[in-house]
Amino acid sequence: MTTSWRRVRFGQVIQPTVDRETPNAATDLPFIGMEHVESQTGRITGHGRAADISSLSPRVLRDDVLYGRLRPYLNKVAIAPEPAFASGEFIVFRGNDDVDSRWLKWRLTAPDFVEFAISLNTGDRPRVKWSQMSGFELFLPDVQHQRHVVEILEEHLSRLDAADAAVRSAETRMRLHIKATSASIVGRMENVRCVPSMRLSDIAAIGGGGTPRRGESRYWDGGTIPWVTSGDLSQGVIATASQFITNTALSETSVRLWPSGTLLVAMYGEGKTRGTVGELAIDATTNQACAAVSLREPSDASRSWLRLVLESRYDALRRESSGGVQPNLTLGYFKTLVVPWPDPDHAAALVEEHRSNVENALRLERELRTTRNRSAALRRALLAAAFTGRLTGAQSDVERVEEMAGV
Structure with missing residues (x-):
């Protein structure tokens, strides 16, 4: 490091801007939110419409630096490509005679500053304050x-x-x-x-599950019987469960105990869940979101083949879903599903x-x-x-x- 580099604190060479306005409904300026900035690179991947924002927001100019103060471990720091409004979760800086804006953008993404920012606060939604970061020491050319x-x-x-x-x-x-x-x-x-096609209900028992009443302690307290939900199917092979029910629940409700080796298909669920296939490696019950497929004459080859068939039809299963807000598959669909069945x-x-x-x-x-x-x-x-x-x-x-x- 040459002698032209001097040791300073952030607050000695730069200050955040204080320009804040409520966007006019007629403005055509973009709105840059935290969700529009890519972690680590600071690349701006899109923007919203400032006209849709009704709260006081930072007004930024081209080349202003946007520092994402929320959850600093996300390391979201960007350069505004044009005049815009921005989320209040950004601290906005403008370059000056001491600090170039592009240099500042990268300086705020450097590992030592990120670690410093992370250490300042705790909790689920930590936020960095300017009063905290202003004291950070750095070398400035x-x-x-x-x-x-x-x-x-x-x-x-x-x-x-x-x-x-x-x-x-x-x-x-x-x-x-x-x-x-x-x-x-x-x-x-x-x-x-020469390869026959078989209806799934001809080669397997097909059924569902249920959710015992949560308010009934006899169904849950001290339970030892695994209870699997559609969200668990992302494990692929399900060898453990996070929830358990009692023998009373098994005897008094619609849940059914399925043997190890049963294939489960998510009939509905959030995001990518619907259509996901899992395989039980334990005896377990399921909730009503799972279709259980238990081969009548199970073998490793037949079970693995059927799992492959169902997994290969993931996109088709999702297209077959019906319903409004949350599309569903049905047990009836699986019972009539036809699959190739080689020896x-x-x-x-x-x-x-x-x-x-x-x-x-x-x-x-x-x-x-x-x-x-x-x-x-x-x-x-x-x-x-x-x-x-x-x-x-x-x-x-x-x-x-x-x-x-x-x-």
Whole structure:
């Protein structure tokens, strides 16, 4: 670090703006909320309409710095691309003769400041106050040097951004590939004449569950019988339960005990839950949101094949849902569902083919995760180097940053 860097506190060189207005209903200015700013990168991914806001809000100018004070671990700091209104959850800064706005934006995302901000408050919704952050000490070069540092930093970060985008694209293609290959395996069997098609109710017992009255302590207190909900199906294989009912509940209510190996399908639920398939690894009861499918002649091959068929039809199951606010599947739908039913040896071979595809995908996923973690470490190291005088634009920067990142 050169002698041109001086040690200061934030409050000595910058102050937040105090421009606040209630947007006019006729304004065409955008509104930038916390949800519009991407964590870590500060990229603005969209905006709302200021005309829809009826509360006092910060008025920002182009190149103002928006610091997300709510939940500072989210690390949301952005540069306003144009005049706008912003959420009151932002502390707004404007560059001056001492501080370049782009430099300030990146300085507020640096690991040491993020850790400092996180340490200030606790609770579910911690908020940083300017009076708290104003005392943060940092080294500050002159504005010309700040701009030079930012130019070098953003060039390196742009390469990381490109690499991260490539990883995200690869992850998306991988998920689509797995979905396509499982659908292809099932589809081959649907188009082979020698493979019979069976109605699900002919090969399996199909039923549902229920929710014992919550106010009836005899049904819940001291319960030892696992009770599974549609939200639990995301586990894939369900080996534990978070809720339990009593034998009294089992004998007096509509719940039914399903054996280990039963397949469960979410008939309704929030978000992506509806259509999700899980497999019981324990004897358990379920709530009414689950369709239970228990093969009459169970075997590992037949159960795994049926699970593959149901999972491959996830999108189709969701399309088949009916209803208004919360679309539902029904037990009647599953009872009449027709599935290809190859002989056990053939089913085992198809399941193994699918398992091999999944294992290859998981191996790729681990490699992509390693790449993503490496990129995150390099990003943190770049920011640390930039604000301690160790990012100079020389070729040695790369080796220095990689050493700092431990990669």
